[in-house]
Amino acid sequence: MIRSYFILSLLLVSLYVAGQSYVPVKADSRFKIKPEIPVKAYAFNLGDVKLTESSPFKHAMDLDAAYLLKLEPDRLLHRFHKNAGLPVKGEIYGGWESEGLSGHSLGHYLSAVSMYYASTGNLVFKKRADYIVDELARCQEARKTGYVGAIPNEDSIFGNVAKGIIKSGGFDLNGGWSPWYTVHKVMSGLVDAYLYAGNQHALEVVIRMADWVQHTVGNLTEEQRLKMLNCEYGGMNDVLANIYAITGNNKYLDLSRKFNDEFVMGQLAKKIDPMPGKHSNTNVPKAIGAARCFELTGIEKDKIIATFFWKTMVHHHSYVIGGNSSYEYCGEPGKLSDRLSDNTCETCNTYNMLKLTRHLFSWQPTQEKADYYERALYNHILASQNPEDGMMCYFVPLRMGTHKQFSDEFNTFTCCVGTGMENHVKYAESIYYEADDGGLYLNLFIPSILNWREKGVTIEQQTTFPESGHTRLKFSMNSPVKLVVSQKVCNMFFF
Numbered sequence: 001m002i003r004s005y006f007i008l009s010l011l012l013v014s015l016y017v018a019g020q021s022y023v024p025v026k027a028d029s030r031f032k033i034k035p036e037i038p039v040k041a042y043a044f045n046l047g048d049v050k051l052t053e054s055s056p057f058k059h060a061m062d063l064d065a066a067y068l069l070k071l072e073p074d075r076l077l078h079r080f081h082k083n084a085g086l087p088v089k090g091e092i093y094g095g096w097e098s099e100g101l102s103g104h105s106l107g108h109y110l111s112a113v114s115m116y117y118a119s120t121g122n123l124v125f126k127k128r129a130d131y132i133v134d135e136l137a138r139c140q141e142a143r144k145t146g147y148v149g150a151i152p153n154e155d156s157i158f159g160n161v162a163k164g165i166i167k168s169g170g171f172d173l174n175g176g177w178s179p180w181y182t183v184h185k186v187m188s189g190l191v192d193a194y195l196y197a198g199n200q201h202a203l204e205v206v207i208r209m210a211d212w213v214q215h216t217v218g219n220l221t222e223e224q225r226l227k228m229l230n231c232e233y234g235g236m237n238d239v240l241a242n243i244y245a246i247t248g249n250n251k252y253l254d255l256s257r258k259f260n261d262e263f264v265m266g267q268l269a270k271k272i273d274p275m276p277g278k279h280s281n282t283n284v285p286k287a288i289g290a291a292r293c294f295e296l297t298g299i300e301k302d303k304i305i306a307t308f309f310w311k312t313m314v315h316h317h318s319y320v321i322g323g324n325s326s327y328e329y330c331g332e333p334g335k336l337s338d339r340l341s342d343n344t345c346e347t348c349n350t351y352n353m354l355k356l357t358r359h360l361f362s363w364q365p366t367q368e369k370a371d372y373y374e375r376a377l378y379n380h381i382l383a384s385q386n387p388e389d390g391m392m393c394y395f396v397p398l399r400m401g402t403h404k405q406f407s408d409e410f411n412t413f414t415c416c417v418g419t420g421m422e423n424h425v426k427y428a429e430s431i432y433y434e435a436d437d438g439g440l441y442l443n444l445f446i447p448s449i450l451n452w453r454e455k456g457v458t459i460e461q462q463t464t465f466p467e468s469g470h471t472r473l474k475f476s477m478n479s480p481v482k483l484v485v486s487q488k489v490c491n492m493f494f495f
């Protein structure tokens with residue numbers, strides 16, 4: 001065994017390049033459809049990167065895991081059972097779970113426990129994911145339509161959509177509160193249970209849901225479809241594109257495109273900034289879906305939508321911490337100094353911007369994207385969690401003299417509690433990336449151990465960044481390899 005040690009002395013900001021996207025992962029047999037475009041940076045599986053002790057990131061992950069265990073799946077399932085006509089098994093939680101957005105938290109929870117299991121192998125979390133999938137399948141069976149959900153009046157809301165009866169506004173569709181937003185979260189949770197927790201049953205359930213989506217929107221006229229999309233619809237295009245990639249069935253790609261609007265995505269395709277006055281988090285997921293579709297189809301329009309949106313948001317609508325929006329809305333581009341309010345930087349927006357950044361990095365790894373990712377991860381995402389009890393911020397406020405307001409464990413469920421459950425269990429996903437030419441990108445200075453199976457190399461990173469300006473990398477190799485370090489982009493190439 002050969003061991004190499006070296007210290008990279010870094011000038012804090014300028015040396016390293018960043019990350020990529022968790023999809024695609026190299027040689028990933030879970031996806032029948034491979035990227036149509038050249039992938040230049042591949043993600044590692046969550047299980048191949050372990051956070052090590054004594055970092056704020058590991059601390060945040062541990063607190064999040066403890067919170068996930070405090071939550072009771074049966075309480076999150078309350079309205080799923082009720083709406084399916086089955087006996088409830090637990091009391092409903094407070095906040096938006098008791099209101100019109102109920103069910104979205106379960107989707108995030110399913111994603112979070114699945115990712116935590118993938119990261120750590122802790123079977124307690126897999127059992128939680130498996131239990132929820134089984135219960136959702138039971139609800140789906142009872143309803144007999146393929147749908148499973150927890151939204152008040154959902155049969156009426158979607159039944160009318162299917163008939164072409166559509167009343168819609170910013171957050172209202174036929175009297176429901178952004179119902180497609182919640183459907184997206186549940187479907188994403190199921191896809192994540194399949195991808196991260198290896199639950200095959202979850203894939204079967206979500207495919208039945210996708211078929212129900214087809215039944216619901218498949219016969220809408222163009223006018224009806226676009227009217228429906230006036231109401232926030234989350235990342236429906238993204239999750240359906242992923243179901244296409246997993247199954248190889250073209251109908252899900254076609255269905256994904258049913259969730260592309262004109263009033264934002266059409267503008268982006270023409271390289272016009274549509275965001276002034278727009279609700280930020282309604283629109284970031286649309287660009288993620290476009291990015292995923294570009295990977296799977298190579299269609300240039302999707303690339304323009306995703307990349308123009310990213311540049312517009314990062315360079316014209318983002319504050320210094322990498323977040324965007326004041327009271328959830330974007331203002332005039334480049335005019336942020338008079339919008340430093342108590343309610344800047346909704347945390348969901350940055351959760352989604354980081355997802356988008358990872359896709360774009362995988363196509364073209366650049367320091368610009370890496371720097372944004374690092375800035376937003378350290379200064380917004382990490383800062384959105386209370387380091388004492390693991391609770392989350394909806395906003396990270398930038399007004400002078402203001403203070404953060406954190407969620408309550410069981411009574412203030414919001415969108416940002418949902419994304420917050422996921423944020424802190426997946427820090428391992430963007431520290432390292434594998435370059436298409438056999439090199440390695442080191443993107444984030446987070447104490448961790450990478451098991452690079454393909455190369456037979458283990459890399460342990462020790463750092464106290466940002467308190468110190470250096471990181472130490474310890475290489476353990478099964479057999480001798482030649483190591484070349486590229487100073488230019490801080491790659492490490494193995495031959």
Ligand SMILES: [Zn+2]
Binds near residue numbers: 281346347414415416
């Ligand atoms: Zn939010």
